Amino acid sequence: MSEHCHQDHTHRWVLCPHCDMTTKLPGLAPGTRATCMRCESTLATAWHEPLRRPMVYAFSALVMLILANLFPFISISVMGMTNQISLLQIPQAMVDDKYRFLATIFLLFVQIIPATCLVSILILTLNRRLPQSLTIPLAKGLFYMKNWGMAEIFMAGVLVSFVKLMAYGKIGLEMGFWPWCLFCLGQLRAFQCLERHVIWQRISPAPPLRVEPIAGISGLTQNLRSCPCCTAIVSADEPYCPRCHQRGHARKPQSLQWTLSLLVTSIILYIPANIMPIMVTDALGSASGSNIMAGVIFLWNEGSWPIAMIIFVASILVPSMKILAIGWLSWNAGGYGARDNHRMQIIYEIVEVVGRWSMVDVFVIAVLSALVRMGGLMNVYPADGALLFCLVVILTMFSAQAFDPRLLWDRESIKKHEEESIE
Numbered sequence: 001m002s003e004h005c006h007q008d009h010t011h012r013w014v015l016c017p018h019c020d021m022t023t024k025l026p027g028l029a030p031g032t033r034a035t036c037m038r039c040e041s042t043l044a045t046a047w048h049e050p051l052r053r054p055m056v057y058a059f060s061a062l063v064m065l066i067l068a069n070l071f072p073f074i075s076i077s078v079m080g081m082t083n084q085i086s087l088l089q090i091p092q093a094m095v096d097d098k099y100r101f102l103a104t105i106f107l108l109f110v111q112i113i114p115a116t117c118l119v120s121i122l123i124l125t126l127n128r129r130l131p132q133s134l135t136i137p138l139a140k141g142l143f144y145m146k147n148w149g150m151a152e153i154f155m156a157g158v159l160v161s162f163v164k165l166m167a168y169g170k171i172g173l174e175m176g177f178w179p180w181c182l183f184c185l186g187q188l189r190a191f192q193c194l195e196r197h198v199i200w201q202r203i204s205p206a207p208p209l210r211v212e213p214i215a216g217i218s219g220l221t222q223n224l225r226s227c228p229c230c231t232a233i234v235s236a237d238e239p240y241c242p243r244c245h246q247r248g249h250a251r252k253p254q255s256l257q258w259t260l261s262l263l264v265t266s267i268i269l270y271i272p273a274n275i276m277p278i279m280v281t282d283a284l285g286s287a288s289g290s291n292i293m294a295g296v297i298f299l300w301n302e303g304s305w306p307i308a309m310i311i312f313v314a315s316i317l318v319p320s321m322k323i324l325a326i327g328w329l330s331w332n333a334g335g336y337g338a339r340d341n342h343r344m345q346i347i348y349e350i351v352e353v354v355g356r357w358s359m360v361d362v363f364v365i366a367v368l369s370a371l372v373r374m375g376g377l378m379n380v381y382p383a384d385g386a387l388l389f390c391l392v393v394i395l396t397m398f399s400a401q402a403f404d405p406r407l408l409w410d411r412e413s414i415k416k417h418e419e420e421s422i423e
Helices: 003-008 052-070 089-096 100-124 132-148 151-165 177-193 196-203 255-275 292-301 305-333 341-371 384-402 406-422
Strands: 013-015 022-024 033-035 042-045 074-078 081-085 170-173 224-226 233-235 279-283 286-290 378-382
Touching: 013 224, 013 233, 052 100, 052 177, 074 341, 081 089, 081 341, 089 100, 089 341, 100 132, 100 151, 100 177, 100 196, 100 341, 100 384, 132 196, 151 177, 151 305, 151 341, 255 292, 255 305, 255 384, 279 341, 286 292, 292 305, 305 341, 305 384, 305 406, 341 378, 341 384, 341 406
Parallel strands: none
Antiparallel strands: 013 022, 033 042, 074 081, 074 170, 224 233, 279 286, 279 378
16 A cells, blocks of 8 residues: 555544544445444444534524523513513522522533534634634534533423422413524534544544554554544554644543542532532522422422432432442453443443433522522522532543543453463
């Protein structure tokens, strides 16, 4: 194979981010995808018009986001008294209640991060070449931040809050509610159609490989690593990626130590987060606090058992199971327990997907505390338990990100290498 041909096909070589298997991507027809031979993770997806589709969805979602913030969002009527709020009044209410951290989290996860990601998609998919001094930082930020956008989770929190509010009065869906629904759909679709390999290949071609990799074995055994930012394959002893200039390692440094440290911290906070009140309801001058389980019991007794089950699963079962799952993954990656890599891989993927959804209860409190402001009749305020629970969700997300799933498969690669050496 000539040097020119070898460089032209460099971008088709990938290392699976989950198991480190070396694969050469075939030519994919639009609408198809390539999966890893070993762990069955999706490596690449071929979309029709891979630049135009995310650009159109991102632009539409941004327009809907602007409209959703310009008009009132929802309203409630209780005994002749009506109160309506906009999206921007939700964090303002938490600031007024001295919960600035929760207000900041709401603005970041629900508005700022999704909007920043959509603007980045628009710039990166424009039909013109832009300087790499702009596109490289934008792409780095985009692919890191997109997992922290929680607009759709907030939408679920709004729907759950409706069930709670129906016990007090009449709920009204205002003009800003419908653009927000379209915004959530648009930004989810934009992220779904966004292909990392296509964006980075457009910014800069993949760096040439010194030697052609061998498909079907791990990159580590070939002294190769994948850039955690742009997925380019580089030498394992090369500290910086030639394409995006991101510092990287063959494996995340001290992955298990960081994972367990963050996990233990989240466990310490999780206990008081479930015991302490997360919300205070002041009705006719009589204030009463309720924790997460009390909210579940209230919804169940009111006959809203489907919503009660959703809150129970998202706010109690999911965090508990996520903590256990991350601990189990760390135990297995440390060389203990049965070597069932496929099962561990499934557990890891579930942890990645569902972990964010525990924030739904925090967003329910945000909506209730902003909307239920009825003077001396009824008011709802956040409590310290909501702050602790929010920290638990964030810490478990960081813990999952610190875990390196390739450690699960390294045990198999080492054993196979030892068996081949004996033969």
